[in-house]
Amino acid sequence: MSKNNALARLNLIQDHLTQPTGSIDLANERSNASFNVEHMYWLFCGSKEFAKALSDAYQMIQRDPDLYIPGGHSFDMTQPQQRELVQRQVLRYQRAHKTLKDPLLRRALEIAMCIYSEAFSMKTYVHNTLFRQSIEFFGTKEQQDEWMDDVLNWRIIGCFAMTELGHSSFIRGLETTATYDRIHDEFIINSPTLTATKWWIGMAGQTATHTVAICQIIIDSENHGINWFVVPLRDRKTGHLLPGITAGDLGAKYGRHGLDSGWIQFSNVRIPRKNMLMKWSKVTEDGKYIPPQNPAIAYTPLIGERLTVLSGTQNALGRALTIACRYGCVRRQSVDDGQIMNYQTHYVGLVPCVASIYVINIVDSVIKIQWEELIKQIHTNQAEFLKNVADIHALSSGLKATITWWGSEMFERCRRSLGGHAYSAYNAIGPAIGDWGVTTTGGGDNFVLLQQTARYLISSYEKMVQGKQLSGSVEYFNNIKQFSKTLQYLFPRLTQSQEDSSVTWNNNQISLIRLSELHSFRYCLSEYIQGISKYQNSIPEFQNLCPILTKLGQLWSIHLIYESLKEFLEEGYFGKEQANIVKNAYFGMCKKLRKEIIPLVDAWGYPDFILQAPLGKFDGDVYKGISLEIYLEQVYL
Structure with missing residues (x-):
């Protein structure tokens, strides 16, 4: 690079530093809002x-x-x-x-x-x-009385020992055993193999004093299936591991370095029989096993865990998108020194992400209410709980997989939108991707989660064919012959083409995974439409938000159709002309909503200290925060 060119480049950088336009740019962006940002913040928070x-x-x-x-x-x-x-x-x-x-x-x-x-x-x-919640779900009243006060007041610190080194979260294949000893009225907890090591257990590395461990119940050499057991790990005063417990830290991770994720091995650890959580299944003193009414009850703690991905996505991706969108409106480049957010390649990547956060927010609020009502039935109407638990288990599996996959894609779009700045930890996108990557699959593979959903969908379809009325997330199956539009067309066609048998399952896994994705996305769109409809007759502040919320839902809907054009074309539902209409409509909606992208991310209400990224500063003065003046002095002066 010649001296003159280097000087010109330095002058351009210095102009950005000494005469920043970021504050003006963001002020102009905020003037484009068609809605009240403060009222949207109220709605996003719930009230x-x-x-x-x-x-x-x-x-x-x-x-x-x-x-x-x-x-x-x-x-x-x-x-x-x-x-x-x-x-x-x-x-x-x-x-x-x-x-x-x-x-x-x-x-x-x-x-x-x-x-x-x-x-x-x-x-x-x-x-x-x-x-x-494991103690609440699986413990008797007597067990809850014994444990809950210490749990609520953190006098004991608990972890959740489900996943294993060799089997991840495939519960039926877990190897850790709980063998009943009648003479001493105790269970002997043991890790019989290396692959039985409880693996990737949050707080097991250094902190937890107790765990709820899922184990195979063995009585007189006979395996009776799985259950949950409260097992002490460390002395509550000294923090030292107890006899028979071997545990350690998993070491460096891509993110969440403050969390001591670890592993646990049990070497014939004895616990009293009463430490088996016995609300749904029991082992009597004389060794009689009483099974649960429904084996699916063992998955109950996982449902709530999987549903939390909705709120986790809003918060993690909301911060990343706020940083990326503000920087995209401040950053100027090319001959005319224009905002990079005005380039189609930029806004088409980010605007649908912003729209999806609004969809996820409303779906999250709806499904939380449903889950809380279902949890109440554990204590008031267990028969009704068991009736509904299979549906929400399948739904939670599908939502966790699809939303985390989409979340990972959104993070990557944010990272690319920052260019080389994303490689700096101080701009908070790289660390965020690491944090997200640790938890996207929850110890297993998203494909496994979606296959759980697919099995439920196929069994539901078979019930519908037999003339049974369906409810819950598959209620729309009852009108399956009337489907003729968008994703509701693809879904039954894919369902009807599958056979639930071990012979054909593997050969159709890709279609089955796609089937579960479409079902999950359809649920999100359906609940979003119903969710915003309640605001039509709500307080005036929320009523006035319905037009922009409708546009955001429409954009994410057409985004899903655009991403699914392959299936529409393969099924013959769309031709080339229709596909072009979808593409043009998609790009056009992205361009219109691009004008409001800053008010839309502002409405999430993240303060600068929460974002922890100079490039995402509310006032747009992004370069000062990364100390370029010091860099320039060292390199050029």
């Missing part, structure tokens, strides 16, 4: 009251020296430093949670901390959700 509580919680974090990350980010911390920080955050959060009188603010602080720190989120999730 005006909770939106206020969440804003207050963000402020609490930023002002609290134990909750706030020193220096504003953890990118330069070592793994031990990050773990110490997260444990300090957990301790401080528990103390604050007890002192807060306002239940909305307590809930808001939990959510704000989970958004702020992925490792904190997983630590509290493993204990508060996986470990605690």
Whole structure:
């Protein structure tokens, strides 16, 4: 590079630094909003009251020296430093949670901390959700009375020992055994092989004092299937591993360095019979096994875990998209020094992602209510719970797989949109991709999850053919002969072409996976339409948001059709002319909504300290935050 060219390039960079246009650009972008951004923030949070509580919680974090990350980010911390920080955050959060009188603010602080720190989120999730809910789902009243007070007050710290080294989350194939000893009225927990090692267990590496472990019940050499057992791991005072427990840390990961994911091996560890969680199945003192009414009950804790991917996607991808979209509107390039967001290659990549977050947000709010109602039936109407659990299990499997696949694609689009900046940890996209990658499959393969959904769909289709009325997520099967449009056309055609047999299953796996994806996407669109319809007769602030919400749903719908053109063409439902109409409509809708992309991401309400990325600053002054002045002085002056 000649001296003159280098100087010209330096002058251009200095112009961006000394005369930044970012603040002006973002102000112009915000003036394009066709909706009230503050009202959309209320809707995105669920209510005006909770939106206020969440804003207050963000402020609490930023002002609290134990909750706030020193220096504003953890990118330069070592793994031990990050773990110490997260444990300090957990301790401080528990103390604050007890002192807060306002239940909305307590809930808001939990959510704000989970958004702020992925490792904190997983630590509290493993204990508060996986470990605690396992005791609630599977424990008798007597067992809950014994354990829950210590669990709720973190006097014991729990983990969730399901996945194994050789079998991941294939529950029927798990090898860890619980052999009943009548003489001592005890179970002997054992890892008989290397592949039986409990693997990728959050908080097992250093923190957990107890675990709920899923094991094969052995009585008189006979295997009676799986159940959950509470097993102590570490001394509650010293933190040392107990006799028979071997555990360790999995070491460096792509993300969440503050979480001590680990492994556990049991060497003939004895626990009292009462540590078998016996709400649904039992082993009596004389060794009689009483099975559950429905084997699917063993999967109940996984349903709630899989559904959390909806809120996790909103938060992780919402932050990444906010950074990418703001930078795309500030960054100027090419001969006319125009905003890169105005290029079709840029906005067609990001606008559908933004639309999908709104769809996922409303679907998440709908399905949370459904799940909470179903959970209540465990205590009030177990027969009804067992009737509905298979449907929501299949649905949760499909949603986790499809949404995490789409989430990974969105992260990659955000990364590419930042260009070389994405390789810097300080712009928070690279670490976010690592955090996401750790949890996309939950210890297994998304293909396995989607096959679970496919088996349920095929069995439901067979019931429909037999004249039975279906309900839940497959209720639309009842009108299957009337389908003639969009994804509802493809779905029954694919269903009818499959045979649920071991002979043909493997040869049709690709189609079966696609079948489950389409079912999951159809559910999201259906629930989104119903979800926004309730705002038509809601408070005026939410009524006025319906036009933009409708456009966002339409865009994501046509995005799914555009991505499925292969199937439409193969089925003969579309010809070349129709495919071109879809393509042109898709690009046109992306271009129209591009004008509102900054108000749409602003409405998610992430403060700069939560984003932890200079390129995503609200005021658009992005270059100052990455200290280019210092770089220029060192290199050129």
